[in-house]
Amino acid sequence: MNYPEKQTAITGIGQSKISRGADKSALGLSIDAAMQAIADAGLKRSDIDGMATWPGDRSDGSGFSDVGIPALQDALRIEVNWYSNCSETAGQFGAIFNAIGAISAGLARHVLIFRTMYEATARKTAFANALNVPGQRVRGGFQWYAPYHTYAASTQQALYFARYVHESGIKPEQVARIALNGRRNAGLNPAAVYRTPITMDDYFASPIISTPLRLFDCDVPIDGSTAIILSHIDAARDLPNPVTRIEAVGSNMRYRNSWTQLDALATQGQPKVAEMMWNRTDLTPGDVDVAELYDGFSYHTINWLENFGFCKRFEAGDFIGDGSRIALEGELPINTNGGALSAGRMHAYGQVHEACTQLWGRGDARQVKGDPRVAALSTAGGPLAGCFLLARE
Amino acid sequence: MSVPRPLPVTDRDSAAYWTGGANGQLLIERCNGCAYLIHPPTGFCPVCESRDTAPHAVSGRASIISCTVNHKQWMPDLPVPYVLALVALDEQADVLLATNIVDCAPETVFIGMKVQVRFEQNEDLWVPLFAPVESGK
Ligand SMILES: [Zn+2]
Numbered sequence: 001m002n003y004p005e006k007q008t009a010i011t012g013i014g015q016s017k018i019s020r021g022a023d024k025s026a027l028g029l030s031i032d033a034a035m036q037a038i039a040d041a042g043l044k045r046s047d048i049d050g051m052a053t054w055p056g057d058r059s060d061g062s063g064f065s066d067v068g069i070p071a072l073q074d075a076l077r078i079e080v081n082w083y084s085n086c087s088e089t090a091g092q093f094g095a096i097f098n099a100i101g102a103i104s105a106g107l108a109r110h111v112l113i114f115r116t117m118y119e120a121t122a123r124k125t126a127f128a129n130a131l132n133v134p135g136q137r138v139r140g141g142f143q144w145y146a147p148y149h150t151y152a153a154s155t156q157q158a159l160y161f162a163r164y165v166h167e168s169g170i171k172p173e174q175v176a177r178i179a180l181n182g183r184r185n186a187g188l189n190p191a192a193v194y195r196t197p198i199t200m201d202d203y204f205a206s207p208i209i210s211t212p213l214r215l216f217d218c219d220v221p222i223d224g225s226t227a228i229i230l231s232h233i234d235a236a237r238d239l240p241n242p243v244t245r246i247e248a249v250g251s252n253m254r255y256r257n258s259w260t261q262l263d264a265l266a267t268q269g270q271p272k273v274a275e276m277m278w279n280r281t282d283l284t285p286g287d288v289d290v291a292e293l294y295d296g297f298s299y300h301t302i303n304w305l306e307n308f309g310f311c312k313r314f315e316a317g318d319f320i321g322d323g324s325r326i327a328l329e330g331e332l333p334i335n336t337n338g339g340a341l342s343a344g345r346m347h348a349y350g351q352v353h354e355a356c357t358q359l360w361g362r363g364d365a366r367q368v369k370g371d372p373r374v375a376a377l378s379t380a381g382g383p384l385a386g387c388f389l390l391a392r393e
Numbered sequence: 394m395s396v397p398r399p400l401p402v403t404d405r406d407s408a409a410y411w412t413g414g415a416n417g418q419l420l421i422e423r424c425n426g427c428a429y430l431i432h433p434p435t436g437f438c439p440v441c442e443s444r445d446t447a448p449h450a451v452s453g454r455a456s457i458i459s460c461t462v463n464h465k466q467w468m469p470d471l472p473v474p475y476v477l478a479l480v481a482l483d484e485q486a487d488v489l490l491a492t493n494i495v496d497c498a499p500e501t502v503f504i505g506m507k508v509q510v511r512f513e514q515n516e517d518l519w520v521p522l523f524a525p526v527e528s529g530k
Contacts, residue, residue, distance in 0.1 A: 136399075137399070137400050137401060137402040138399050138400065138401050138402065139401075139402045143401030143402065143407070144401075144433060144490075144491050145491045146398075146399040146400070146401060147398040147399060147400055147401065147515070147518075147520045148398070148477055148491055148492060148493045148520075149396065149398065149463070149467075149471065149475060149477070149493070150477060150491070151467040151468070151471075152465075152467060154465070155461065155463045155465070155467075155477055156477070158461035158463075158477070159459040159460070159461055159477065159478070159479050159491075160459070161461075162459045162460060162461050162504070163458065163459040163504070166459070166504045207464065207465075208462075208464045209463075209464060209465045210461045210462065210463040210464065210465060210477070211461050211462045211464075212461075213461075258433075260433075260479065260489055260490070260491050261432070261433070261487075261489050263487065265458065265459055265479070
């Protein structure tokens with residue numbers, strides 16, 4: 001099957017310093033990530049002819065996305081044939097999916113894709129103000145939640161996780177393994193923001209944010225930027241990194257696209273996205289060597305274990321078990337850099353960076369053994385879900 | 394100690410939902426052609442494609458399909474813990490309302506619990522809240 005995503009490849013990756021408080025601006029971090037990715041791909045600024053990001057410049061004081069394409073394009077003086085940011089996509093990977101379309105349409109050959117977050121600094125200054133501006137009323141889809149003191153994703157998305165617990169019967173100590181696994185891997189990743197090991201006791205001692213979520217189930221707001229270069233596969237063959245194509249994408253929206261009316265509470269919007277992805281490849285879940293599964297919350301990762309088909313519906317708890325299966329040396333290593341829970345909240349782009357790191361054998365102390373060739377990647381959050389497979393040739 | 398509820402901007406479609414409480418009514422848009430309840434209100438029935446819709450007073454009875462007890466104090470004067478829930482209307486299970494469950498201890502709220510609407514006036518709006526249905530009623 002010759003789906004067009006197979007004609008695209010990630011050719012370079014870059015990442016700024018990730019921290020709980022940056023010593024440079026959000027734009028400065030974005031420049032660091034972008035220049036590193038361009039150089040890693042063996043390219044020059046003048047080779048980049050496309051740019052994409054998610055969700056674009058918001059500059060709303062939250063730090064969620066302070067840098068959009070205009071600022072970075074002008075800072076780097078890149079001349080592009082095509083550029084796009086759009087947040088109404090299949091999760092945060094929408095920028096990648098859009099870039100696949102642009103490359104397939106011949107609009108661009110090397111697309112610089114980036115995601116910048118500045119939430120650590122924002123939360124030290126303007127976060128509470130951003131949550132609630134007295135007298136200012138709420139527009140759009142979140143008007144149905146806002147009056148109920150839903151100030152953070154953790155409170156709102158806990159509704160999905162509570163439903164998942166209700167239907168699956170997963171045990172808290174099984175959920176905890178996602179956090180413990182992430183921290184163990186982060187200990188081997190010098191770039192991770194939290195590297196001190198945590199125990200099961202530490203997990204149960206961490207405060208409850210909104211049941212069933214504990215603090216250690218929630219990812220860590222950071223300042224940082226990640227960039228990748230997505231290229232036409234013909235061009236990728238002439239570049240230094242191993243040819244690593246997008247094998248298949250899942251980008252559909254076949255549920256009610258609503259945070260309140262989502263008709264798949266326990267699974268969120270993931271099952272049909274994964275189904276689409278598997279329909280576009282001859283690979284199967286058993287072919288995946290490393291899985292970088294979105295962990296904005298630990299429950300997202302748990303959902304993805306099932307929705308990717310690594311285990312059956314509502315059996316992720318037993319699949320996780322004592323954590324050995326998902327560990328670095330296990331049969332399905334997940335979130336090998338520590339994930340968002342410990343390496344920092346790079347909103348799935350950290351996971352893309354890590355997948356390439358593993359497929360290109362650059363993992364050093366955390367390198368997955370056995371020459372991994374196929375990686376599974378995902379994003380999540382209520383109705384939003386997107387996923388893809390990366391395959392090194 | 395409290396934090397004012399962040400209130401919605403209402404429009405032609407949504408105003409009935411946020412103001413029906415002035416008359417003690419939970420108003421959900423209903424198709425006059427096939428009686429399907431449309432929420433959020435859009436003025437279009439996705440079942441029969443009719444544009445003939447109007448706010449309709451439902452019973453206000455519902456079941457909790459998910460709930461969470463928020464413990465984190467997101468702002469200085471925010472009273473915690475409190476319960477955020479999604480409830481499904483008795484009349485039509487695919488109408489889900491986000492709400493707070495009030496007038497009970499947070500730890501007593503559970504999925505499957507039967508609840509009944511009540512309203513809390515905030516400025517010019519009446520925010521629908523839900524409380525457990527008292528036994529025997
Ligand atoms: Zn109708």
